[in-house]
Amino acid sequence: MDPRILVTGITSAAGRAVAAQLEARGLPYLGSDARADTRQAGETPAAAVRLLPATDPDMILDLRRLVDREAINVIIPTLTVELPVLAAARAGFAQDVRIIVGDPAAVALANDQLFTTWALQAAGIPVPRFAVPGDLAAAPASLAGLSGPVVVKPRVFKGFHGVHLLAGTASVSWKNLPAGQLVQEFIPGADYVCLVFGTPARNAMAPVAVVLEKTRTPYGRAGSDEVSRRVPADQAGDVRKLGLAAVRTLGLTGPVQVQIRRRTDGTPVVLGVCATLGENSTWAPEMLDAVLATFTLPAFNPASFRRCPAVPADALG
Numbered sequence: 001m002d003p004r005i006l007v008t009g010i011t012s013a014a015g016r017a018v019a020a021q022l023e024a025r026g027l028p029y030l031g032s033d034a035r036a037d038t039r040q041a042g043e044t045p046a047a048a049v050r051l052l053p054a055t056d057p058d059m060i061l062d063l064r065r066l067v068d069r070e071a072i073n074v075i076i077p078t079l080t081v082e083l084p085v086l087a088a089a090r091a092g093f094a095q096d097v098r099i100i101v102g103d104p105a106a107v108a109l110a111n112d113q114l115f116t117t118w119a120l121q122a123a124g125i126p127v128p129r130f131a132v133p134g135d136l137a138a139a140p141a142s143l144a145g146l147s148g149p150v151v152v153k154p155r156v157f158k159g160f161h162g163v164h165l166l167a168g169t170a171s172v173s174w175k176n177l178p179a180g181q182l183v184q185e186f187i188p189g190a191d192y193v194c195l196v197f198g199t200p201a202r203n204a205m206a207p208v209a210v211v212l213e214k215t216r217t218p219y220g221r222a223g224s225d226e227v228s229r230r231v232p233a234d235q236a237g238d239v240r241k242l243g244l245a246a247v248r249t250l251g252l253t254g255p256v257q258v259q260i261r262r263r264t265d266g267t268p269v270v271l272g273v274c275a276t277l278g279e280n281s282t283w284a285p286e287m288l289d290a291v292l293a294t295f296t297l298p299a300f301n302p303a304s305f306r307r308c309p310a311v312p313a314d315a316l317g
Helices: 013-024 059-070 080-088 104-111 113-122 133-138 140-146 237-250 279-283 285-296
Strands: 005-008 029-033 048-050 074-076 150-154 164-166 181-185 191-198 208-214 227-230 254-262 268-274
Touching: 005 013, 005 059, 013 029, 013 279, 013 285, 029 059, 059 080, 074 285, 080 104, 104 113, 104 237, 113 181, 113 237, 113 268, 133 181, 191 237, 191 279, 191 285, 208 237, 208 279, 208 285, 227 279, 237 254, 237 268, 254 285, 279 285
Parallel strands: 005 029, 005 074, 029 048
Antiparallel strands: 150 164, 150 181, 191 208, 191 254, 208 227, 254 268
């Protein structure tokens, strides 16, 4: 049986990047999106269908009908907003449908950058100093650990459009900031994204990890998250190890993007995590290869990409 692939969020930059890689491999696919126009001229493949947004309670029902109608057996989500819903709803799909999303608990943890940072910090993974606006408003003395430039960004990842770099904190009215924000110290050094395909323990396939270096800080400037090069495997080993450690700590499987920067002393720290096959996967074809391996190798990670395994009969009493 050949893979019949659905790429969600097909009008997004990530969706188009995944579609282009599938086309380069000669693999047919169907695209879906919740946007009103799924046929943007020159950008979106013609084979695209409208799907309810992830915020709609009937989105999974809509997706199930599409999967059944088109005999889809591999779903590659590219929108972070879909991940918690898809992870929680895997049991609603046929046993042979692979949904390339991690386990529900890990996805829920990674979906909130504050929870992610707490978990990484508790495990000893280096992260920037951080706070939430409400704490800063209630206890201004806590700003001592956030002297200098700071980054304010949504706790739920929405790309870099909602990320802002502030020169300082003296004139900021923390109580007036919108809810759901995270404040981090600005890390000024070299900027990386570590692309990881996480695999569970005792899996026959080793995790994939590719380091990319970026040329511009994306903060506050849409469209400036530019990759300058793919870092050779014998360089930036500490960044690669940190990306793998972050993914393992969070318990994520499947494609993950780990944002990493170096402090002025060269120490790498994790800025954030996004558990999707993103636009940067164009630079790392191994990521899509690993996704496709979950279909061609039936024993690969069944608990993460197919329905959760059935409860043993003797556990039911």
